[in-house]
Amino acid sequence: MNKISQFGTRYPFHPFPTGWFSVGFADDLAPGDVRPLRYFDQDMVLFRTESGKVVVTDAHCPHLGAHLGYESWVEGETIVCPFHQWRYGTNGKCVAIPFTKAIPPQAKVRVWPTVERGGMIFIWHDLNGVEPTFELPEYDESKRIPGAGFRKLHDDFGSAHPQDVFENGVDFAHFPGVHSTGRAVSDGAILTDGHRFYSPVRILPSDYAGPADTKEVGSTVETEVLGGGLSRVESRTPHAPGLTTIYYVSVTPVSADLSHYWVHQFFLRDDDCPMSEEAIEKFTQLAAQHGEVEQWSDGKIWPHKAYVDQPLLSAVDGPILKYREWYTQFHPAVA
Numbered sequence: 001m002n003k004i005s006q007f008g009t010r011y012p013f014h015p016f017p018t019g020w021f022s023v024g025f026a027d028d029l030a031p032g033d034v035r036p037l038r039y040f041d042q043d044m045v046l047f048r049t050e051s052g053k054v055v056v057t058d059a060h061c062p063h064l065g066a067h068l069g070y071e072s073w074v075e076g077e078t079i080v081c082p083f084h085q086w087r088y089g090t091n092g093k094c095v096a097i098p099f100t101k102a103i104p105p106q107a108k109v110r111v112w113p114t115v116e117r118g119g120m121i122f123i124w125h126d127l128n129g130v131e132p133t134f135e136l137p138e139y140d141e142s143k144r145i146p147g148a149g150f151r152k153l154h155d156d157f158g159s160a161h162p163q164d165v166f167e168n169g170v171d172f173a174h175f176p177g178v179h180s181t182g183r184a185v186s187d188g189a190i191l192t193d194g195h196r197f198y199s200p201v202r203i204l205p206s207d208y209a210g211p212a213d214t215k216e217v218g219s220t221v222e223t224e225v226l227g228g229g230l231s232r233v234e235s236r237t238p239h240a241p242g243l244t245t246i247y248y249v250s251v252t253p254v255s256a257d258l259s260h261y262w263v264h265q266f267f268l269r270d271d272d273c274p275m276s277e278e279a280i281e282k283f284t285q286l287a288a289q290h291g292e293v294e295q296w297s298d299g300k301i302w303p304h305k306a307y308v309d310q311p312l313l314s315a316v317d318g319p320i321l322k323y324r325e326w327y328t329q330f331h332p333a334v335a
């Protein structure tokens, strides 16, 4: 069960799947900021131009190899290499070299497709260099409650594979024990729609001990996995009518031995939310505290678990095999 696979990991699939992967929180990157990155065994640079555009490129300047993530700076819509001040635009092309107008046509750095969603910055990764095969959907986040929720990066996450982590959403049997909730039951049809796996779950009240086919609701949790690198969760409870708790969770491989686990929790407020400002503040504060603890409850399990290729499932387990079959589309074809 624990033997190392052909990929040098505990998983029988490649460590770098295809999809959109978080590389930062949008609020942590102001115009003019530059950060070195390393993901998928590659060095990159992340920066925000003065007009606010987020850009990720390969790290090393094609001139003499300086890393564009250290000692460099943003000028307008360009990043300036610290070594001889060649400047690169948002499309990766060199647009200026000091003291000459002759710019070699091959003077460019590779640009990674990048998008901001749910307060996170995502890059597209495909091992074989295929351009994005889907866009991350936009949701109406204009009703977001400012300042509420939390965001967290765990950068000591072992080699947990994104597939293994997102399996959590359909692992109904772990909710009561790991997250101290009531029993979780499927709450409608699971939809697999190309790159999207949607699974609605109803959590029964924790003091409810009757049969599962009840109308009782502690909370509803709608989970969708979007491609190989992102899970988005929407949760509602009758205790906070008119509020939706949203989680964006992304697992980004650094190397075969290490992943980063990114999580952002925030809240949306319906126009007709009947709650008072005070009640909203109380709920969101408690939910943020609770969420910060709970998002890491199984975070302590993933880094150390084995991957059971043929799991011994019981009648109360969720559609784990269906999910795994769907996810195979994000495993790169490698010999």
Ligand code: FES
Residues within 6 Å of the ligand: 061, 062, 063, 064, 065, 066, 081, 082, 083, 084, 085, 086
């Ligand atoms: S190494 Fe970047 S300008 Fe020379």
Ligand SMILES: [Fe+2]
Residues within 6 Å of the ligand: 168, 174, 178, 179, 298
């Ligand atoms: Fe969990």
